[in-house]
Amino acid sequence: MLTCAHVVSDIGDDVVVRAGSATARAVVRRSVPTLPDGRGDVALLELDRDLPGDGAVLHRAAVSWDRAVHVFGFPEELSDGVYARTVTAGRAGPGSEWIQMNARSSVEQRVRRGFSGGGVVDDQTGAVLGIVVSAYKDKTQASANLSWMIPVETIISHLPDVTRWVTGESAADEVFSGRASPEVSRVGVAKALADWLARSGRGDVVITVVGADRRELYRLVALADRESRLVAPDAPDGTVPAVGSIDLAVDASGRTADEVALRIVRRVGIAVDERVGSSALVRSGIPPMTVAVDGVDQAVDPDELLNGVLRPLAEHGTRLILGFRHPESPSLTAARAWEVDQRLDDLSRVIVAHGGDRAMRLRQRVTELRIIAKRLGPAAVRPQLEKFAREVAGIEADAGPDDVPRELHEQEKLLDVYLAKAVKRRIAERPDLVALHRTATGLLRREPPDLDAVKDTVLAYARAVRREERK
Numbered sequence: 001m002l003t004c005a006h007v008v009s010d011i012g013d014d015v016v017v018r019a020g021s022a023t024a025r026a027v028v029r030r031s032v033p034t035l036p037d038g039r040g041d042v043a044l045l046e047l048d049r050d051l052p053g054d055g056a057v058l059h060r061a062a063v064s065w066d067r068a069v070h071v072f073g074f075p076e077e078l079s080d081g082v083y084a085r086t087v088t089a090g091r092a093g094p095g096s097e098w099i100q101m102n103a104r105s106s107v108e109q110r111v112r113r114g115f116s117g118g119g120v121v122d123d124q125t126g127a128v129l130g131i132v133v134s135a136y137k138d139k140t141q142a143s144a145n146l147s148w149m150i151p152v153e154t155i156i157s158h159l160p161d162v163t164r165w166v167t168g169e170s171a172a173d174e175v176f177s178g179r180a181s182p183e184v185s186r187v188g189v190a191k192a193l194a195d196w197l198a199r200s201g202r203g204d205v206v207i208t209v210v211g212a213d214r215r216e217l218y219r220l221v222a223l224a225d226r227e228s229r230l231v232a233p234d235a236p237d238g239t240v241p242a243v244g245s246i247d248l249a250v251d252a253s254g255r256t257a258d259e260v261a262l263r264i265v266r267r268v269g270i271a272v273d274e275r276v277g278s279s280a281l282v283r284s285g286i287p288p289m290t291v292a293v294d295g296v297d298q299a300v301d302p303d304e305l306l307n308g309v310l311r312p313l314a315e316h317g318t319r320l321i322l323g324f325r326h327p328e329s330p331s332l333t334a335a336r337a338w339e340v341d342q343r344l345d346d347l348s349r350v351i352v353a354h355g356g357d358r359a360m361r362l363r364q365r366v367t368e369l370r371i372i373a374k375r376l377g378p379a380a381v382r383p384q385l386e387k388f389a390r391e392v393a394g395i396e397a398d399a400g401p402d403d404v405p406r407e408l409h410e411q412e413k414l415l416d417v418y419l420a421k422a423v424k425r426r427i428a429e430r431p432d433l434v435a436l437h438r439t440a441t442g443l444l445r446r447e448p449p450d451l452d453a454v455k456d457t458v459l460a461y462a463r464a465v466r467r468e469e470r471k
Contacts (some may be wrong), residue, residue: 001026001045002058002155002162003117004133005033008043019051032158038094041133042150042158056119058152059127060168060227061269062247063088063099064287065460066435068123071132073115084109086120086147087435088129090456096243097154097226098133102439103145111135111147120149125269127167130155151244153226169267172221172249175294180222181215182232189216190239193321197224197245197290204346205314206339207321210332214294214323221249221292246290246321253295257304264291264313282309288317288460297324302331311338317463336378343385344369347392362392408444408451411458415440418458418465427468436461 001017008015008028015026026045034041067088074081085108089100101120103110112135119128129151136146153171156163184190189209193216196207209217222230224246232240248267252260261281268286291313299305310320324332344366351362365388373381419437422428428437440457443450 001047002056002131002159003043003045004131004150005031005041005043007117008045015045017045017047017051019053022051024049024051030159030161035094039097040158042131042155044159044161055165056128057126058155058162058166059122059125059129059269060152060166060170061122061127061129062171062267062287062289063129063151064247064268064289065089065457066432066439067129067287068104068431068435069101069120069129070123071111071115071118071120073111073118073132075112075114078114082109084111084115086111087439088149089439090453091242091244093133093148096245097150098148099130099151101147101149102435102442103147104435105438106145110145115147122269125271127269128152151226153244156227157229168269169248169263171227171247171267172225172292173251175251176218176221176249176292177225177228177230179215180218180230182219182223182230182235184216184219184232184236184239186213186216187236187239189213190219190236193217193220194239194241196321197241204343205319206310206335206342208332208335208339209321209323210327211325214325217292217294217321217323220321221246225249246292248289249292249294251294252305253298254300256300257308260293260299260305261309264309277308282312283316286313286316286318288319288463290319290321292321292323294323295325296322296335297326297329297331302329303334306331306334314342316467317460333378336382337373340373340378340381340385341370343389344373347389350392362388365391408454411451411454412444415444415458415461418462421469422465425465425468427465433461433464436464 008031013028015028017024017026025048028043029046030044032040032042065088068085069088070083070085072081072083085104086101087104089102092098092100101111111132115132115135118132120130120132121127122129130149132147133150134148152166152168156166193207193209196204197220219230220241223232224241224243226244229243248264250260250263258277258281265281265286268289293310296302296305310322314320322335324335326332348363348366351359351366369381369385369388372384415437419428422433427433436457440454440461443454443457
């Protein structure tokens with residue numbers, strides 16, 4: 001039996017377990033108590049006899065925003081137990097080990113004391129994606145309806161014995177851990193990749209890594225993997241990604257576009273018709289993720305992989321780290337042109353949010369860089385692009401905290417624009433859009449404001465509406 005360490009006693013102690021009307025005794029066999037930094041808090045119990053039922057199916061999955069889940073708990077006032085319905089949000093908690101959960105409405109049962117250790121069950125598949133670990137404890141703001149779960153992969157990292165009961169695709173192909181080293185060999189590359197990952201609320205959706213620089217990609221993936229993450233205690237500042245910041249890392253070498261697409265879909269944990277083509281697969285409901293794909297130029301058909309799988313993924317909100325073995329690969333040239341175009345789009349959005357003569361000059365520079373990229377190719381503009389990005393970052397730094405309310409107002413206006421679009425298309429009442437809009441409006445009114453979380457959620461809502469507009 002799997003539960004949280006804080007709801008049972010020490011290793012070797014007896015515990016009474018109840019399943020329906022049946023009971024059994026259990027002994028705590030493995031336990032990782034809550035560590036000083038808040039991580040851990042999982043325990044494995046051994047029952048003295050079998051209990052009725054088939055038991056839970058623990059399932060690895062890329063747990064995305066607004067995935068509908070439900071939990072069962074025993075709060076003090078409801079000793080026979082009660083269900084609570086929630087939706088998953090972004091990674092959170094100590095060391096990014098947890099996943100946030102938001103209640104679906106303010107009038108439903110909320111997760112609270114008595115739910116800890118309970119399975120978080122995916123509405124669509126019935127699989128257990130993790131266990132409840134904590135709930136929002138500020139009694140003066142109970143309506144916040146926030147709670148947190150420990151996902152299966154985090155549980156495995158603390159209790160490897162649990163692996164025997166786990167199904168689902170791992171986050172990373174074995175080649176990444178096999179080639180990863182905790183040592184940084186190219187600090188500049190490592191910082192650039194970690195910085196790109198941290199800009200999750202932005203529109204820059206693709207970054208390329210070539211040749212020997214891919215070593216830093218392997219290290220990045222191994223550090224971000226919840227299940228078997230690499231430890232780098234002496235890593236240079238700015239080179240360590242957040243745990244769980246990469247949802248999937250796949251090696252495309254020798255694989256067809258369909259095989260890569262199927263790997264991505266299976267990682268999400270949704271049921272699909274495997275007989276359809278790769279482009280249709282990745283349009284079948286894949287939520288926005290962060291995916292690393294190595295060996296793009298070693299795939300069976302790199303062009304088909306880029307245009308039939310990776311571009312459609314990006315159009316649906318997925319961010320991509322693409323690894324190439326050969327600097328002269330034609331597919332790398334195409335990917336770099338795409339990367340430059342997307343980066344300039346992202347920087348333009350930042351510039352537009354700021355007024356003044358300085359912003360006007362920067363907008364003119366965007367046009368100049370696009371012309372250079374078109375005439376001379378992406379390689380010619382990349383060094384200038386990095387310098388330009390630092391200039392744009394200076395605008396944000398100079399804006400300071402006083403600009404946060406203005407940016408929140410801009411995000412609120414953007415949300416209203418896309419709500420109007422959703423109403424016009426008669427999709428505003430669709431459950432997934434309702435959940436996204438509710439989350440966004442809640443974040444917009446929270447004090448103190450979390451601007452990054454607001455941007456992430458408004459962007460997710462906008463992308464969902466835009467997908468409908470393309471149909």
